[in-house]
Amino acid sequence: MSSAISVIVPPASGRRETVAVLLAALIVVLSATGFIALHRDTATATSLPHWQVDLRSGLNAAEQGLTADLLLAADEMPYLDQVTPEALAAEGLPPFFADATATARGGHHWQLIETTDAQGWLGQPAAKEVAGAMLMRIAGETPTIWLHRDGAASTSALDDAALIAAGWRQVITRFDASVTRKDDQH
Incomplete structure (x- = not known):
């Protein structure tokens, strides 16, 4: 007999x-949201004095290129006998050397001022x-x-106070701003 x-x-x-x-996904999302909310760092934008301008956000592309060229030329100058604009142009150092790039960046005429x-x-x-x-x-x-940028710029004194009084602005680099430059010109 078999019983079924x-x-x-x-x-x-x-x-x-x-x-x-x-439930596990909800716990992960809530935990991540809480962690981010508690560890958020609010960036405080520091304003520059009126006599300074930021390299990345305050200069156009031509001025940024000129700044880079000038700083590279400054690195080369200790190795040269002559540092007049003519001698620097003869060495082929931008921005002193008159080429297509120099023309595209404003075609500057350079002079040496010594104090x-x-x-x-x-x-x-x-x-x-x-x-x-x-x-x-x-x-x-x-x-x-x-x-x-305003009118004919000249100076005979090279100290900070004289340059600021004449309307010059020192180019600086701040690292507290975004690396991406805003294009406000379009």
Whole structure:
């Protein structure tokens, strides 16, 4: 005699597993949101003094290129016998060398200004709408770049106070701003 035993097997629905996975995902999302909210760093934008301008956000592409060229030329100057604009042009150093790039960046005419404690290379642009006047001052071993966009820029003194009084703005690089430059001109 055999007795028939019947066993009822319910179909696999996966309901428990689905609820468990959704609950785990919800816990992960809530934990991540809480972590981000608690560890958020608010960036505080520091404003520059009126006599400084940021290299990345305050200069156009031509002025940025001129600044880079001037700083590279400053690195080469200790190895040269002559550092007049004519001698630097003869060495082929941009921006002193008149080529297509120099023309595209404003076609600056360079002159050397010397004082008792500094040397400066003043570049007056032929195309003022492309780039402003640029000044590279070397006092000691440190070069600084200055920009003047208003009218005819000139200077005979190379100290900070005289340059600021004459309307020059020192080009600086800040690392607290975004690396991406905003293009506000379009």
